[in-house]
Amino acid sequence: MMTPALAKWHKYRAVGIITVKQQLHYRVDFIVRALFLLLILFIFIHLWRAAYTSSGSETIEGFALNQIIWYLVFAEAVTMACPQLCVRIEEEVKQGEVAVRLIRPIAYNGFHYMTYLAEAGLRFIVQLAAGSAIAWAYMGSPLFGWGWAGLAALLPGAFTVAFLLNLAVALLAFWVEETRGMEFVLQKLNFTVGGMLLPLELMPDWLERVCGWLPFQAVLYFPARMGVAFDGGRLAAFLLTQWGWAAALAVLCAFIYRRGVRKLNVNGG
Amino acid sequence: MSTAVSLTGGRGSRIRRAAGIARYVLTCWKLNLAAAMEYRASFFMLAVMMFVNNCIWLVFWAIFFNRFPAVNGWELRDVMLLWGISAGGFGWSSVLFGNYPRIAPIVANGELDVFLTQPKPLLLNVLVSRMSLTAMGDFLFGVAIYALAGEHTLIGAAKYALGLLISGLLFLFVTLAAGSLAFFFGHAEGMAFQLFNGLVALSTYPTDIFKGTARIVLFTVLPAGFISYAPIGLLRRFDGTFVWLAAAAVAAFGLLAVSLFAVGVRRYTSGNRMAMRG
Numbered sequence A: 001m002m003t004p005a006l007a008k009w010h011k012y013r014a015v016g017i018i019t020v021k022q023q024l025h026y027r028v029d030f031i032v033r034a035l036f037l038l039l040i041l042f043i044f045i046h047l048w049r050a051a052y053t054s055s056g057s058e059t060i061e062g063f064a065l066n067q068i069i070w071y072l073v074f075a076e077a078v079t080m081a082c083p084q085l086c087v088r089i090e091e092e093v094k095q096g097e098v099a100v101r102l103i104r105p106i107a108y109n110g111f112h113y114m115t116y117l118a119e120a121g122l123r124f125i126v127q128l129a130a131g132s133a134i135a136w137a138y139m140g141s142p143l144f145g146w147g148w149a150g151l152a153a154l155l156p157g158a159f160t161v162a163f164l165l166n167l168a169v170a171l172l173a174f175w176v177e178e179t180r181g182m183e184f185v186l187q188k189l190n191f192t193v194g195g196m197l198l199p200l201e202l203m204p205d206w207l208e209r210v211c212g213w214l215p216f217q218a219v220l221y222f223p224a225r226m227g228v229a230f231d232g233g234r235l236a237a238f239l240l241t242q243w244g245w246a247a248a249l250a251v252l253c254a255f256i257y258r259r260g261v262r263k264l265n266v267n268g269g
Numbered sequence B: 001m002s003t004a005v006s007l008t009g010g011r012g013s014r015i016r017r018a019a020g021i022a023r024y025v026l027t028c029w030k031l032n033l034a035a036a037m038e039y040r041a042s043f044f045m046l047a048v049m050m051f052v053n054n055c056i057w058l059v060f061w062a063i064f065f066n067r068f069p070a071v072n073g074w075e076l077r078d079v080m081l082l083w084g085i086s087a088g089g090f091g092w093s094s095v096l097f098g099n100y101p102r103i104a105p106i107v108a109n110g111e112l113d114v115f116l117t118q119p120k121p122l123l124l125n126v127l128v129s130r131m132s133l134t135a136m137g138d139f140l141f142g143v144a145i146y147a148l149a150g151e152h153t154l155i156g157a158a159k160y161a162l163g164l165l166i167s168g169l170l171f172l173f174v175t176l177a178a179g180s181l182a183f184f185f186g187h188a189e190g191m192a193f194q195l196f197n198g199l200v201a202l203s204t205y206p207t208d209i210f211k212g213t214a215r216i217v218l219f220t221v222l223p224a225g226f227i228s229y230a231p232i233g234l235l236r237r238f239d240g241t242f243v244w245l246a247a248a249a250v251a252a253f254g255l256l257a258v259s260l261f262a263v264g265v266r267r268y269t270s271g272n273r274m275a276m277r278g
Helices: A004-023 A027-055 A065-081 A085-095 A097-103 A108-139 A147-174 A180-191 A205-212 A221-228 A232-263 B002-038 B040-067 B076-096 B100-108 B122-128 B133-149 B154-180 B189-202 B212-218 B230-236 B240-267
Strands: none
Touching: A004 A108, A027 A065, A027 A108, A027 B189, A065 A108, A065 A147, A065 A221, A085 A097, A085 A108, A085 A147, A085 A180, A097 A108, A108 A147, A108 A232, A147 A180, A147 A221, A147 A232, A180 B040, A221 A232, B002 B040, B002 B122, B040 B076, B040 B133, B076 B100, B076 B133, B076 B154, B076 B230, B100 B122, B100 B154, B100 B189, B122 B240, B133 B154, B154 B189, B154 B230, B154 B240, B230 B240
């Protein structure tokens, strides 16, 4: 006999599997994104190569050139893997589809979490493969040893925090018509203080300290940093911080959802 | 005498026709702006978003140059001016001729039919029928960068304006040429989009980080180099060769884009899509 918890797990697992199957049909989208990633990495390889040559040193803040490039591959792959949750929820509210979604026997936030994870996971593999192709050709093989395990350990938390940050903004669609402006700001915060464009160590000290108090580092900096320079002691701290932020953001999202769902007026459906 | 009268008459008619087209273009721009102002909050939000987006990139560059004060001779001020010229040029061309990044989907979806029925120059009519709202933020960003880091003399302003002109025209012509491929290959949206993205991305990084083949590509197939080298070859020191080559590139891509569009339209087959233009 199936326990309620097991039945629930089967339900969410099915959502994840269906999402992966759906995503496999969007091959052109995968190729377009991968081509863009190749272009961006091509530019960054030239930029960082010129910067290291100008500086005249082999390492900067402990990062060798190949580590910086692979850091960018990991960070960009995570960034480009993340689905646009705000657009999705905003459309659901505008078109009334949310009404159908809310009466289904599956938690609204949980449903979106599973689709997000499944989509992001699949896209990450594709983006990582594309990014690795160019980084490998220019920088050589990614011999990071345990770094790969560190990266894998931090990815679920990274996607969870990314999902919750986006969900907190996306759920505001229950009150306001447009959330894309706020999503845009969130995205830019990830680019800068999240460490997508460069590792936090390369920032001025004061900014690095500020970034250390924000949740954005848990999405891109943690996995990418651990991927290129494994440090067992810091891995535990990263995991703790990551899931601590995930718990805090989950509470925030539950609060926003409860308030929002009472406020929601749906047309259509 | 009769020949002279006929010539004068023909010239007069051409002038009247040109004046008529200019009035039509001006009316289109006014209507586009009026339509944007209908949703004022959205218009300002989109413009501000793009302005902020560009500012965030400058934050990255400020951090980068804080760590590496000079990269292949480029300093923070040069990159700021590079962003100003690139974003500003893209901004004015997309505000005034907002349909140029959309040529491929317009052709592929049969949306050209509605323009073909109107007694106006086809290409110009298509281009001016849309105004990009976000691009207003890009243009204003270009102006703000000049105010912040530009050379505040008459010559300095003229050089910056020339940079904006070259940049805007290159964005317009290269993207139009790429979009016109849809006449020949059907669904060329993906390819046109990639070329457009490539041009935008490559025009916002210092040219001198690229060597060899990549550099040749930047000054030929995808002429982003004529935009990204402007802070050095036009603003820092006036390099006549670079400026003439940039003007020649604008002319060549202009000719290519207009020719591709003109030849392509002859191959265009109308769809059965019903469309109206307000």
